[in-house]
Amino acid sequence: MSLWSAVLISSALVYSWKLFGYLVPERFVSNPKIKELAALLTVALLAALVGIQTFVSAEGLSIDARVPAIVAAGILFYLRVPFVVVVVVAAAIAALIRLLA
Amino acid sequence: MSKKEQSLTAVSLGVGFATGLYGISFGALSVAAGLDLWQTMALSLLMFSGGSQFAFIGVVATGAGVVPAILSAWLLGVRNGFYAIRMNPVLSVRALMKPIAAQLTIDESNAVSLLGEPDRSKERLGFWQTGVAVFVFWNIFTFVGAVVGSQIGNPTDWGLDAAAAAAFLGLIWPRLNQSKLLVLAVASAFLATSMSVVLPPGIPVLLTALLAVGFWLFGMRADRE
Numbered sequence: 001m002s003l004w005s006a007v008l009i010s011s012a013l014v015y016s017w018k019l020f021g022y023l024v025p026e027r028f029v030s031n032p033k034i035k036e037l038a039a040l041l042t043v044a045l046l047a048a049l050v051g052i053q054t055f056v057s058a059e060g061l062s063i064d065a066r067v068p069a070i071v072a073a074g075i076l077f078y079l080r081v082p083f084v085v086v087v088v089v090a091a092a093i094a095a096l097i098r099l100l101a
Numbered sequence: 102m103s104k105k106e107q108s109l110t111a112v113s114l115g116v117g118f119a120t121g122l123y124g125i126s127f128g129a130l131s132v133a134a135g136l137d138l139w140q141t142m143a144l145s146l147l148m149f150s151g152g153s154q155f156a157f158i159g160v161v162a163t164g165a166g167v168v169p170a171i172l173s174a175w176l177l178g179v180r181n182g183f184y185a186i187r188m189n190p191v192l193s194v195r196a197l198m199k200p201i202a203a204q205l206t207i208d209e210s211n212a213v214s215l216l217g218e219p220d221r222s223k224e225r226l227g228f229w230q231t232g233v234a235v236f237v238f239w240n241i242f243t244f245v246g247a248v249v250g251s252q253i254g255n256p257t258d259w260g261l262d263a264a265a266a267a268a269f270l271g272l273i274w275p276r277l278n279q280s281k282l283l284v285l286a287v288a289s290a291f292l293a294t295s296m297s298v299v300l301p302p303g304i305p306v307l308l309t310a311l312l313a314v315g316f317w318l319f320g321m322r323a324d325r326e
Contacts, residue, residue, distance in 0.1 A: 006167035007140050010157055011147035013171065014178035018203040021185020029190045037317045038187035042215055043282050044289040044313035045180045046208060046273045048306045049152070051290030053266035056297045069263035070270060077274040084115035090267035091122075094260030 065097035109223055112216070113230035116209050119268045120151070121238020126256035126265075127154055128246020134162035138247050145243040149236065150207055151265075152177040156302050176303035183310065184211035191224045205232030212272035285316050 001009075028034065054070045055061050069090040076086040124145065131141040136158060144154045153174040160170035185206045191214065192202055210232035217223030246256070256262070277283045289309035296305035 001167050003136065003140060003161070003167065006161075006171055007136070007143050007157075008147070010153070010171040010174040011144065013175040014148045014150050014153045014181070015204065017175075017178045017182035018185050018206045019200065021182045021187075021206065022189045022199045022203050024186050024189060026190040026193065029186055033317075033321065035187070036320070037314070038183065039215060039218075039276070040282070040285060040313040040317050041180075041183045041310055042187070042211060043273050043276055043286050044309040044316075045183070045306060046212060046269050047286035047289040048293030048309040049208070050266050050269045050273070051294035052297055052305065053262065053269065054290075055294045060298055061294070065260070066263045066266060069260065070266050073263075073267035073270055074274075077271055082115070083112055083268075083271050084119060086271055087115070087119040087264050087267050091260035091264035094263035095258060096260075098258060098260070 065094040065101070068097060069094040109213070109217065109227055110230055113213055113227060113234050116213060116231050116268065116272070117234025117238045119264060120209055120235050121242045123151065123256075123261050123265045123268075124239045124242030125246035125250075125253070126261045127151070127158075128243040128248070129250025129253070129256055130155070130162075130246075131158045131243075132247050132250050134158040136161065138244075141243060141247045142240070145240050148174065148178075149204060149239070150178050150181055151239075152180075152208075152303075152306075159302070173301065173303050177306070179303075179307060180208070180310070181206050184208070187211065188214065188228060191221065192228065202228075202232075205229070205236060207232070207235065208269070209235050209272065216272075216275055281316065281320070285313060288312060 029038075050070070054066050055063070057064070072093050073086050073090040076089060127145065128141055131144065131154075132138070136144075144157065148154055148157070156173040156177045157170045160173050161167065185203060188202065188206055188211060194202055205228070210228045213231040214224045214228035217225075217227045253259075273286060277286060289312055292312060293305040293309050296308055300308075
């Protein structure tokens with residue numbers, strides 16, 4: 001299979017999940033219990049991504065410049081610092097630690 | 102525009118820009134993995150789901166072939182289906198608009214929309230603004246990364262990987278004041294991180310969906326008693 005076909009087939013497959021969700025009848029989803037499940041799923045999946053993007057690298061688990069950056073981000077979010085500022089500071093902390101290391 | 106709407110717009114643009122910046126990383130790594138500029142752009146325009154895109158080029162870069170690359174991208178895309186199920190009744194758009202809404206249904210648009218709960222109009226605004234903002238910035242920065250990638254050095258030198266993790270943390274942060282969701286978030290992060298050592302990419306994140314279902318069933322039982 002060529003790389004181009006792989007790009008197009010995988011894009012179509014990823015899109016199919018997105019479209020599938022819109023074909024589930026609204027009646028089923030408007031149940032408050034289902035809304036509760038949707039909120040739980042969102043938090044679980046995003047928290048999983050935070051964990052993986054903070055601790056997992058190509059070599060396996062690692063504690064590196066990302067960890068202090070995320071800890072600082074948590075503190076700044078707690079202090080209600082605006083979203084964009086926190087993200088930029090997190091990047092700067094990780095970049096600075098790598099520069100000095 | 103009310104003050105609340107202004108702050109929602111600021112969050113949408115902030116999320117769009119921060120996530121978009123990470124697109125530089127994707128563009129650069131994609132070209133390094135052996136894709137050309139247009140294949141890289143096709144992934145950002147058509148697949149448009151960061152996790153799946155990074156998985157695809159990551160597997161291609163290892164030389165494992167295209168079939169495992171397709172499978173990992175597909176697997177990592179499942180969560181967008183969950184988000185779409187949630188967004189469908191919230192958006193309540195005409196059938197013709199559903200394919201467009203579907204393409205914009207990603208982690209960020211769903212999460213900002215969730216911040217608008219229980220106000221329907223804010224949930225919709227959050228979804229559309231964030232979806233469009235991420236789409237625009239993600240594609241612009243993918244292009245930049247693919248073209249100048251090797252000249253700006255390694256994206257991690259700029260801390261872009263930490264920025265992506267911080268952005269996801271920011272998206273769930275407002276929900277973590279509920280103790281149940283805080284416990285779920287910590288347990289999910291721990292489960293996915295530890296399982297990443299032994300399981301292929303995509304599976305650990307999906308395991309946390311099972312954890313969420315477990316919390317949900319437990320919550321319903323607790324409500325009945």
